[in-house]
Amino acid sequence: VRIEEMRVRRQDAEQWMSHRLLPEDLRERIRRYEQYKWQETRGVDEETVIRDLPKDLRRDIKRHLCLALLMRVPMFEKMDEKLIDAMCDRLKPVLYTDNSYIVREGDPVNEMLFIMRGNLLTMTTNGGRTGFFNSVFLEAGDFCGEELLTWALDPHSSSNLPISTRTVQSRTEVEAFALMPDDLKFVASQFRRLHSKQLRHRSEER
Structure with missing residues (x-):
């Protein structure tokens, strides 16, 4: 069939x-x-299959698939389990064929990508500076689009998405998970709220 x-x-x-x-x-x-x-x-359709499962089962599957990837981001290590679960739940599976452009230098960053399989090449001319060129290979376990995380964590950031300082292109077929801007904004606001609550609690203990 x-x-x-x-x-x-x-x-x-x-x-x-x-x-x-x-x-x-x-x-x-x-x-x-x-x-x-x-x-x-x-x-x-993996996303539909997972979405239709009970919440606790969905969370455990996403944790199994994504937790190690998320923990590669230094800031995520400081988050409590509920926030990590919220983030795992929002990760979307994505596929890219080889030589696909994920983002180009100077374009808005519209996803933070966590690579499960395959290779990406990131390149920058540092805003078109004469004679400047730098490139880095990314592989399974790496991530890109962290400008989106910085943008989401800043409560004073504008609604405009951050601009990519690099061109990111797949060099092989790539399987990854993506976090979208709204998802990162939600997680960042929860993180700030939790963090301020912890600070208040500590000051009350003194």
Whole structure:
């Protein structure tokens, strides 16, 4: 049944691409993405499956999948279990085919990415400075888009998303989890509230 669903999906995609007169290079990128998604999920929508489970089971699965990744971020180590659980619950699985641009230098950062599998290359020209170029490889266990975390933690930050100082591009097929701006804002506000409560408690004890 799943293979038939995949065949129909591919047929629909081809018809849509043809109707929209997409150039061949774009069509090929769409085909590659659909093929990769099929290889990874076999047609199962993981997010829907997890979302439909009871809350405690959903939390334990997300913890199993994501906790070690989150703990690589120094600030997250200071958070209590409830906040970590809230963050795990908000992580969204994402897939990228090779040579996909996750973000370009100078564009808004719209996700914080935690890499489960694959390699990314981050590059910067330091705002176009003449002769300046720096690149770093990221792999499973690494993360990028931390500008979004700094932005979320600042209670005085504007509603405009932070601007990326780097271009991030996948060098292989990449499987990752993403935290979106609203999710990080929510977690950051909870963290600030908890932190101020702890400070008040300590001052009362003195």
